[in-house]
Amino acid sequence: LQTLTNIKYRIAIMIPIYFLSLIALSATSIDALAFSTTFSPEKVFSKVPAVNVEKTCLDISLDVGHVDGSHIPIKQFQFELTQSKPNKLHPSMPGANGPNPFTSSGVKKIEVTKDGHFIDIRGTQRANLSDGCWEMVWRKHAFSGVIVCGFNVPDEIKRNDALLPSGRVYITFPVWKKTELMERKEKKIEVTKVGIVLTQEKDEEIRKMIST
Numbered sequence: 001l002q003t004l005t006n007i008k009y010r011i012a013i014m015i016p017i018y019f020l021s022l023i024a025l026s027a028t029s030i031d032a033l034a035f036s037t038t039f040s041p042e043k044v045f046s047k048v049p050a051v052n053v054e055k056t057c058l059d060i061s062l063d064v065g066h067v068d069g070s071h072i073p074i075k076q077f078q079f080e081l082t083q084s085k086p087n088k089l090h091p092s093m094p095g096a097n098g099p100n101p102f103t104s105s106g107v108k109k110i111e112v113t114k115d116g117h118f119i120d121i122r123g124t125q126r127a128n129l130s131d132g133c134w135e136m137v138w139r140k141h142a143f144s145g146v147i148v149c150g151f152n153v154p155d156e157i158k159r160n161d162a163l164l165p166s167g168r169v170y171i172t173f174p175v176w177k178k179t180e181l182m183e184r185k186e187k188k189i190e191v192t193k194v195g196i197v198l199t200q201e202k203d204e205e206i207r208k209m210i211s212t
Helices: 178-211
Strands: 011-014 019-022 031-034 056-065 071-081 108-114 116-120 123-127 130-138 144-153 157-159 162-164 167-176
Touching (some): 056 162, 071 123, 071 144, 071 157, 071 162, 123 157, 167 178
Antiparallel strands (some): 019 031, 031 167, 056 071, 071 108, 108 130, 116 123, 144 167, 157 162
16 A cells, blocks of 8 residues: 655635645645544445554644635644554544444554644744544545544644634545556556647647637
């Protein structure tokens, strides 16, 4: 399985439901959610593939806030995915604690190796995300699965008008079987080539039409 390291995110909070949509600053599609109600995944899944992520360390930057407003640029939030049992206070997980728990790889502990931080008028502030845990869920017949990381936010994190409320935060990472990923990349290259040719033909026809 292909996993992700050194990842950067941009998060936009939509009050009042606390939905955090992430736009990856790289080409990888990544999502995150923060919510206070139960999240239910799709109901049809296949057997979850085995996953070995021991010693996988993620280094994440989060930009929390409104798209056109204040932000909380949380930097260098680092954690490891482990195979240990999670803290008893860990947040409920959409797979293991949802309607189809058999689709989850099981909830495991996240070991935070470095708290994220941000700077405001008071100086450097720590962004406390605690009781981390993770699971992997895989939909039936899907080409990719998803690793979900959940954290508790014990105290609201605020910078100017930007706010990450206390509650639960979930970050998701798409994962692929290596063979499927390579096949999809090859198909993407082929489709991109066709798209370039069609775009050139369109531009040429427009140029001809303008010149007549």
